[in-house]
Amino acid sequence: MTRYLAGRIFQAFIGLVFITTLVFFLVRLTGDPARILMSEYAPLELREVLAERLGLDRPLYEQYFSYMGGLLTLDLGRSFSGQPVIDVLLARLPATASLAFASLIVAIVLGLPLGILSAVYRGSAVDIFSRTVALFGQSVPAFWLAIMLVLVFAVILRIFPVAYSQGIESYVLPSIAIGWAAVAGIARLVRSSMLDVLDSDYVLMARAKGLPPTVVVVKHAFRSAIIPVLTFGGLVLGSFLNGSVVVETVFAWPGLGKLTLDAVNGRDFPVVQGAVILIAVFFITINLLVDLLYAFADPRVRYR
Amino acid sequence: MRGRGPRTVDDALLRVEDLHTHIGVRGGVVKAVNGVSFTIRRGETVGLVGESGSGKTMTLMSIMGLLPVSAARIVKGAIWFDGRDLLRENEAAMRKVRGARIALIMQDALTALNPVLTIGDQVSEPLRYHPGGYQRRFQDRVLEVLDSVRIPNPAARLNHYPHQFSGGMRQRVLAAMALGPAPDLILADEPTTALDVTIQAQFLTLIRRLQKETNTSALWVTHDLGVVAQTCDRVNVMYAGRIVESGDVRRILRDPKHPYTLALMESVPKLGEKRDRLYQIAGQPPNLLNLPPGCAFYDRCPLRMDVCREQFPPATPLEDGGSVHCWAVSDGRPTAAPAAEAGR
Amino acid sequence: MTMLTSAIGARARSVVGRAGQLPIVPLVILGALIVGALFADVLAPHDPLKVELTNALAPPFYHEGGTMVHPLGTDELGRDILSRLMHGGRVSLLIAASVIVIGGLVGVPVGLLSGYVGGLTDSIIQRAVEAVLSLPTIMVALVFVFVIGQTYLSIILILSPFVAAEIARMVRGDALAIRRSNYVSLARVAGASHLRVILRHILPNVAGTIIVVATLQVGALILVEASLSFLGVGVPPPTPAWGLMIDGGREYVATRYWLSLFPGLAIVVTVLSINWIGDWLRNVLDPRQQML
Numbered sequence A: 001m002t003r004y005l006a007g008r009i010f011q012a013f014i015g016l017v018f019i020t021t022l023v024f025f026l027v028r029l030t031g032d033p034a035r036i037l038m039s040e041y042a043p044l045e046l047r048e049v050l051a052e053r054l055g056l057d058r059p060l061y062e063q064y065f066s067y068m069g070g071l072l073t074l075d076l077g078r079s080f081s082g083q084p085v086i087d088v089l090l091a092r093l094p095a096t097a098s099l100a101f102a103s104l105i106v107a108i109v110l111g112l113p114l115g116i117l118s119a120v121y122r123g124s125a126v127d128i129f130s131r132t133v134a135l136f137g138q139s140v141p142a143f144w145l146a147i148m149l150v151l152v153f154a155v156i157l158r159i160f161p162v163a164y165s166q167g168i169e170s171y172v173l174p175s176i177a178i179g180w181a182a183v184a185g186i187a188r189l190v191r192s193s194m195l196d197v198l199d200s201d202y203v204l205m206a207r208a209k210g211l212p213p214t215v216v217v218v219k220h221a222f223r224s225a226i227i228p229v230l231t232f233g234g235l236v237l238g239s240f241l242n243g244s245v246v247v248e249t250v251f252a253w254p255g256l257g258k259l260t261l262d263a264v265n266g267r268d269f270p271v272v273q274g275a276v277i278l279i280a281v282f283f284i285t286i287n288l289l290v291d292l293l294y295a296f297a298d299p300r301v302r303y304r
Numbered sequence B: 001m002r003g004r005g006p007r008t009v010d011d012a013l014l015r016v017e018d019l020h021t022h023i024g025v026r027g028g029v030v031k032a033v034n035g036v037s038f039t040i041r042r043g044e045t046v047g048l049v050g051e052s053g054s055g056k057t058m059t060l061m062s063i064m065g066l067l068p069v070s071a072a073r074i075v076k077g078a079i080w081f082d083g084r085d086l087l088r089e090n091e092a093a094m095r096k097v098r099g100a101r102i103a104l105i106m107q108d109a110l111t112a113l114n115p116v117l118t119i120g121d122q123v124s125e126p127l128r129y130h131p132g133g134y135q136r137r138f139q140d141r142v143l144e145v146l147d148s149v150r151i152p153n154p155a156a157r158l159n160h161y162p163h164q165f166s167g168g169m170r171q172r173v174l175a176a177m178a179l180g181p182a183p184d185l186i187l188a189d190e191p192t193t194a195l196d197v198t199i200q201a202q203f204l205t206l207i208r209r210l211q212k213e214t215n216t217s218a219l220w221v222t223h224d225l226g227v228v229a230q231t232c233d234r235v236n237v238m239y240a241g242r243i244v245e246s247g248d249v250r251r252i253l254r255d256p257k258h259p260y261t262l263a264l265m266e267s268v269p270k271l272g273e274k275r276d277r278l279y280q281i282a283g284q285p286p287n288l289l290n291l292p293p294g295c296a297f298y299d300r301c302p303l304r305m306d307v308c309r310e311q312f313p314p315a316t317p318l319e320d321g322g323s324v325h326c327w328a329v330s331d332g333r334p335t336a337a338p339a340a341e342a343g344r
Numbered sequence C: 001m002t003m004l005t006s007a008i009g010a011r012a013r014s015v016v017g018r019a020g021q022l023p024i025v026p027l028v029i030l031g032a033l034i035v036g037a038l039f040a041d042v043l044a045p046h047d048p049l050k051v052e053l054t055n056a057l058a059p060p061f062y063h064e065g066g067t068m069v070h071p072l073g074t075d076e077l078g079r080d081i082l083s084r085l086m087h088g089g090r091v092s093l094l095i096a097a098s099v100i101v102i103g104g105l106v107g108v109p110v111g112l113l114s115g116y117v118g119g120l121t122d123s124i125i126q127r128a129v130e131a132v133l134s135l136p137t138i139m140v141a142l143v144f145v146f147v148i149g150q151t152y153l154s155i156i157l158i159l160s161p162f163v164a165a166e167i168a169r170m171v172r173g174d175a176l177a178i179r180r181s182n183y184v185s186l187a188r189v190a191g192a193s194h195l196r197v198i199l200r201h202i203l204p205n206v207a208g209t210i211i212v213v214a215t216l217q218v219g220a221l222i223l224v225e226a227s228l229s230f231l232g233v234g235v236p237p238p239t240p241a242w243g244l245m246i247d248g249g250r251e252y253v254a255t256r257y258w259l260s261l262f263p264g265l266a267i268v269v270t271v272l273s274i275n276w277i278g279d280w281l282r283n284v285l286d287p288r289q290q291m292l
Helices: A002-027 A033-037 A044-052 A060-074 A085-120 A124-138 A142-156 A169-198 A199-209 A213-251 A254-263 A267-295 B054-065 B089-098 B120-130 B138-148 B165-177 B198-214 B226-232 B249-254 B259-267 B308-310 C002-016 C024-038 C081-117 C119-133 C137-148 C153-178 C183-190 C194-231 C242-248 C259-284
Strands: B012-023 B028-041 B047-050 B074-081 B100-106 B185-189 B217-222 B234-239 B243-250
Touching: A002 A044, A002 A085, A002 B012, A085 A124, A085 A169, A085 A213, A085 A254, A085 A267, A124 A169, A124 C259, A142 A169, A142 A213, A142 C194, A142 C242, A142 C259, A169 A213, A199 B100, A213 A254, A213 C137, A213 C194, A254 A267, A254 C137, A267 C137, A267 C183, B012 B217, B028 B047, B028 B074, B028 B217, B047 B054, B047 B226, B054 B074, B054 B100, B054 B185, B054 B217, B089 B217, B100 B165, B120 B138, B120 B165, B138 B165, B138 C002, B165 B198, B165 C153, B185 B198, B198 B217, B198 B226, B217 B226, B217 B308, B226 B249, B226 C183, B234 B249, B243 B249, B243 B259, B243 C259, C024 C081, C024 C259, C081 C119, C081 C153, C081 C194, C081 C242, C081 C259, C119 C153, C137 C153, C137 C194, C153 C194, C183 C194, C194 C242, C194 C259
Parallel strands: B047 B217, B047 B234, B100 B185, B185 B217
Antiparallel strands: B012 B028, B012 B074, B234 B243
C-alpha cells in the first residue's frame, strides 16, 4: 500500500513540474512579454525598465530557475497592483472553492438518485427521463444556463439574488449552473456502474442467500458500483474549477475565475500565471486524493 | 416420474412437476425447460446432467426463483417443497426459503463473492438475515462451518477478502456460505468446473461427507460424468430442455438406455481402452428456437424412427425406479451401440 | 489474414444489425444546421454585419412589434439575429472541425504508439497526456489566445492538444487490449511487421472508438469555443459567434431576452444533436458501453 502511495505522489509531483514548466513557457511564447504588458507604442526605454523590473532581461534558464524556486517557497511574484500574487490568489480562493463544492453537492444530490433509480428500474419511465436529462445536461453551456437562470429566477420570479453575498441563497443559482453539466455525467456513470454490478454473479448470490432487497442493493451493489464514481467525482470537481471562469463572470463572483479574466484583460501577467498554476495544482491534488480514496475503498488495490 | 401431489409418503423433499420455463429472445421464444419432472428425497444427491444449453441451469434458477425477470418466465408446472408450491409463493416467502432452506453453490467463487466485503461478512450473512437457531451465536457457527470445510485457522481469516484466497479455498468458502444455515437442500451449479482435477476430487469428497453428516439433499448440475459418478445417488439426463433418462447412477453408468446417454458415455475415453479417435456425437446441438414436436435428439440419433420426429416418447419405467423416454426402447427393441456413422 | 477479415466481417454484420434505431431527428437537425452554416452567405436573409441603429433591439416575429423581416429580432446594433446565428454557426463548425482533424491526426498515432509499444514510452506519453488533461482548458486557452492574438489559428492551435490528448487516451486503452489478443499474436508469428500489425489489425478495430470520441468531442468543442467567445477571446469581432452574441445580450436580458436566448438555443440544439448521434454511435459500435 505504501508503495502505491509513494508511486502516486511521485507521479503527482512529476505532473506538477510538467505543468508549471508548461505555463512558464506558455506565458513567454511571444518572445517579449514586456511588449505585451505595455502597448506597442510605449517608448523603448520604458519597456526596458519594465523588463528589468520583472527580470525579463535575464537569460531564460535563469528566469526558469528563479521561477521554479519561487514556486517552492510559494512566491509567485508580484501583481501589477503591487501585492504579492499569492496573497491575491488566496484572497479569492475561498469564493471559488466554496462554489465548486456547492456545485459538487448539487451534481451529486441530483445525479446519484437519478442514476440509481435508472439502474434499478431499468427500462421504466424514470430511466428514460434521467437519460434525457443526461443528454440535455451535457449540451447546455454553463454561462448561458447561468444567464437564463438569472432571467427566470432572479429577474422574473425574484426568488434568488443575482450576485454574490455571504448568504446561502446566492450560491443556489451559480452552483446549479455549474453543477448541471455534471449531473448528466454522474447519473450516467452511476447508472452504468450499477447495471454492471446488478448483473454480476455476487449480486445474484446475495439474492440467492435470501437477503432483503435493500441489503442487496445498498450493501452489495452500491458499494461496488460507487468506486468508479469516486474517480469521476474528482474529475468533476476539477472541471468545476475550470468552468467557474465563465459562471463567475455572470454572477460577478469574487473568485479565481473572474480574477483570471480581469487579470488577462488588465494584462497583469503574474496574476494570470499564478492563477493557472493554482488551479492546475488543485486538479492534480484532487486526482491524487481520489486515487487514495479509491485504494481505501477497493481492498483489491490495497492488498496488492 | 409423475408427481402425485403435495405431501407423499415417499419422503420427497423436492418435487418438480412438469416445469416449463421460456426465455424471450429476439428471434422468438426459447423453451429452455420444456416439461421437466423429477424428485429429490431427503439425504439424496440427484444429478442433472447435460451439455450447455440443455436447460439444467435454468431448471436450477427456476427452483430458486432467480430467473432474470425481464426475459424469462415460468409458464407451467409446479415445484413442491415442504408442502408448498414454490412457484405460487410471493417474493417475501421465497426470500425466507432461499439461503435458509435451499442454498446455492455457484460455479465460479471469484465472481460469486463480493470483492469488497470480507468473507467473514459474507459467510455470516445468511445466518444474520434468516431467523433460525443460529441467530444469536452466528459468529460461532461461522467459525464452525468454515472449519468443517477445512479452511485453516478460520478466526484469523474472517477479515480477509476473497482475492486473498486460493481458488480451491474460495470454492470451499462458497460451500461454507451455503451450509452455514443448515439448509435442507443444496443446489450446486457446476461448482467444480473451474477447479483443478485434484482439488475437484477433494472438494467433492468433502461436500459428500458433510451432506452425509447432516442428511442434506443436493441437486448437482454438471456436464461432467466423473463428478456424477463421484457424488450422485441418482441422475437425470437432460437434452434440449427435457429429461430423456433418469435412474440410479450405477445403473446408468453401466447400462445406459437412451441413445444420448449412451453417446455421452462413449464420449468419455475409458482407462485401458484403445482408440484411434475420440468419439463425437454426430450432428449439431438443436436450435432451441425451433424445436421439433418430437424428440429433439432425432437428427443425431442412430436409432431414429419416423415416430420420433412427430411425438415425444412417454416414460418407460425401468427396474431401478428410473425411466427413459425413447421410442426405440419402449418399443422393446434392444438398444444398439451407436453405428459407424457416429465417427468411431 | 482470413481470421482478421472474418473478425471484421463479423463486426460489420453485427453493426448493421444494431443500426436499427437510426437517430433520424438529430441527423436531420444537424444536417439543416450544417447546410445553414456552410451556405450562410447565400441563405442568410441579411448581412450579419450590417448595422442599422434605427431598428435596434427589434423583437422576434411572435412579439408585438416584430416582423418576419427579422424573424428572430435584431441586436443592440440593429443587426439581424437569424443571419448572425447562421454565420456564427459557420465559425463554430469550422473551428470544431479543424480542431478535431488536427487533434485526431496527432492523437491517434500517439495513442496507437503508446498502447502498442508499452513500457517506458507508454509511461512517458501517458504522463504527458494526463498532464495535458489536468490543465484547465478554458483558462489555458484564455491566456494563450490573449497572448498570441485572437485569430482562428491561435484558437485552433490551443484547443487541439486537449482533443489530441483525449483521443490518445481512448485509443491507447483500445490498443493495449487489442495488442494482447490472439489474432495479433498470430499475425506477428506469421511474420507481420509491427507497422503492418498496427495498420491492418489494430487500427480497424480502434476505428469505432475514434469515431465515437471524435463525435463527442465536437460537441464539447462547440461549448468551449462558445465559452471563449463569451469571454471575449474567441474569433475577433465583428465576426459573429454564438458565445459573443450571448455576452452582447447580457445587459439586455431582462427586457430583450432574445439577444441571449436564441444563440444559446442554437448551441443547445447543435450540441444535443451531436451528443445524441454520438451516443447512438457508441451503442452501435460498442454495446458494452450502452447508455441509451
